[in-house]
Amino acid sequence: MQRFTQVLAFVAALGMAGSALASQSTGFYRSGGLVNGVQIPDTGEHHYILYPERCYLEGALRHNYTDPNKRYNTWAHKSTVDVILDVAKAVRTKHPDSPLIPVGELSSKFGGKISQHNSHQNGLDVDLWYIQNPWLAGDRFPECSRGIRYESKDPNTGQWFLRGEFPLNWNWTLMAELAKRPEVKVIFVGGLIRDGLLQYARETGVDSREYKRTERKLHAVKCKIPARYHKGYSTDSYKNNYCPHDEHLHVRFHCPEGSPSCREKL
Ligand SMILES: [Zn+2]
Known part of the structure; x- marks a missing residue:
């Protein structure tokens, strides 16, 4: 019996050795962890990190931000990082x-609760900012900016509309490339942005399979009355309504293979 137990322990050790460096996502999006996560590079050929929180949340963070060990919240499951880099390359190609x-x-680095987010806990959630028009933003939007809020309210009519500066072509390709990846479960975007992107795709006659696949994964996040948490914001769109995904989108990935304790829940 003892020998049998030893053999079992040996087999388990072999298995662990084989997967020692493999990323694992554990638990739920809103209550989970990350083992052997990898860090997305600060800059690359096709992406950069726009992380305004670190400009005002914790002063020390800003000063340390060139130290790779101090870069918070840039970790994820390896397949999450691989897909994001691959999608960025596909869009720019x-x-x-x-x-x-x-x-x-x-x-x-190890997952768990991060400031200002409920999810993002197990290496399977990524925020991207919409691709910005270079004539507004330059090639890089200023690091400490919060990006452009693309859903606005007409002060005369009270109607919400999608601002004309929103670059539909690039952002449609971004959504379509994300939706194409089986690893991507859902993409949360502003409601008017979803409508605008789908209308653009219909008008430009994109392939119907691409359209349906992208439509299915695009999930509209509607404006709502601001919660107390958001009162610090001073722009009009926050004063009257809080439109959570009108300046950035949120990509959520399926539980990857090799993460047996990962659980999917929206
Ligand atoms: Zn997010």
Whole structure:
């Protein structure tokens, strides 16, 4: 019996040795962890990190931000990082005129709760900023900016509309490339942005399979009355309504293979 137990322990050790460096996502998006996560590079050929939180949340963070060990919330499961980098490359290959893809927060090094997010806990949630028009933003939107709020309210009519500066072509390709990846479960975007992107795709006659696949994964996040948490914001769109995904999108990945304790829940 003892020998049998020893053999079992040996087999288990072998298995662990084989997967010692493999990323694992554990638990839920809103209550989970990350083992052997990898860090997305600060800059690359096709992306950069736009992380305004670190400009005002914790002063010390800003000063340490060139130290790779101090870069918070740039960690994720390896396949999450691989897909994001791959998608950024695909968008810029299709649109050589597109600026770099701005990447926001992922997870912290070992997962768990991070400031200002409920999810992002197990290396499977990524915030991207919409691709910004270079004539507004330059190739890189200023690091400490919060990006452009693309859903606005007409003060005369009270009607909400999608601002004309929103670059539909690049951002449609971004959504379509994300939706194409089986690893991507859902993409949360502003409601008017979803409508605008789908209308653009219909008008430009994109392939019907691409359209349906992208439509299915795009999930509209509607404006709502601001919660107390958001009172610090001073722009009109926050004063009257809080439109959570009108300046950035949130990509959520399926539980990857090799993460047996990962659980999917929206
Ligand atoms: Zn997010």
